[in-house]
Amino acid sequence: MMTLKTLIYYLSEHPNIINFRWSHTQSWGSTWSFLFTSILTYILLSLFLHLFLLLRRRPVPLGPIPAMHSLFMALISLTIFTGILFSAAAEIRDTRWFWRRTNTTPFQWFLCFPLGTRPSGRVFFWSYIFYLTRFLHTLRTFFAILLRRKLSFFRLFNHSILILMSFLWLEFSQSFQIIGILLTTSIYSIVYGYRFWTAIGLRSACFPFVINCQMVLLACNVICHVGVLMLHVKKGGCNGIGAWGINSVLNAAILLLFINFYVNSHLRGRRKRTALTSDNRDDVGKVNVAPDTVETRK
Template identity: 30%
Template structure:
């Protein structure tokens, strides 16, 4: 049983992209490189892949965030803080773009059809290019903890909300679970998330450099669109799972569904409080 429209769209776009003269070069760099093509996630053996590492990392992040936000802290000179922030944001803009591009090229190179993209066969092994980029994505979420440290060092405590800490800590767990369980459709979520982060960290970079773009609201709008698109992807995964022989990582899909529902609620609340007409007129 097939979902209408999307399989045809995927086949059409894939056929168009792979015929482009630049595609073989991107494929060699981002898919066929021996380290990428031969990647395999082995729990407890691949660096940062153990559950103990994950638990300690998240607990340390939450603990240090709480402690540093409560005690007196050494202040960095503003030029130093701005330089560190600029480098951090530039790094994440670049990394997010590479991850989105790498995963997208891997999809067009490795995935034969739309159903396979949404619903990996059961007992799929977390290996190969798609899961290499999933692994890099997971590691990048640990790098993003630096966002919180920069907020604390900059004494911008109003930005250190529950939403911020909850999002940063839980998304690491979500990314780990997705790769570890070879979750279906994770590559699609990766591409949308990294695309949003290119826009978001580009905005932060411009602010750090003294430019105040007028599209701050668009960053939050993109995040909300990302969450709604995640629901669409999850709905299609559930459809294929229950109408076929099942999809890889379905239990982790249930965890992710609950997490994204909570994020959608929190981001919607943030959006309403900051961009509603009442707030603008206050």
């Protein structure tokens, strides 16, 4: 049985983790050309598959594939969360002596990397793994298309921006990424675990569980971005602040699109269902109402 000491070793003290270095020549998928090519390929494949399946009347049966994907994503998200948490604790232990000179606390380091930070070591290893899992996350788009669900602009934009932002974290050693990965992987492990739970036929929640989890994640991101800005002004600079600015704009765009999606898909739909239910009750109370009219409105 794996002990805690063994788990810590494989998640934060293994030589491959300690000696990791983000490099355009050594790290797969680390070039700008790969980034833009992969995002463009994802968008084009999604659009092509969507248009191709418009001619098919029935959804493509996927069997247990979506459920297995959800289970795998929940496990890998939990692994990344645990790995970066252990790695951050190890980095705090090893560099505490340096932070005392600059009056930096561990909480401040989580949000604001010192100027000159390079993308190497434990934390950036798990940031790199997180970046790679963004491509696995896009598989849900193809599952949705094959199951004849609507392909939305928000889905394509959100997945593409997630890949771009995680690339910027590594390329510019951007501040905020530790807390960003901790928040995202914790929520994703819950969301994908819930999706696996419902995919195997177990009872779902009585409220939009996934949507609410995404709202919590976006709200936490906004709060943390404000914290980074305050520390940047107070401490005289955080590393990768230019990339952080781009990240903030993209997060704001995702937040606005998500709010618009939530209002259109849920709030308005709820109002329509409420109004429809009220009309049905009124019609049922009338003596001269036709039976097929009530049936049609259900």
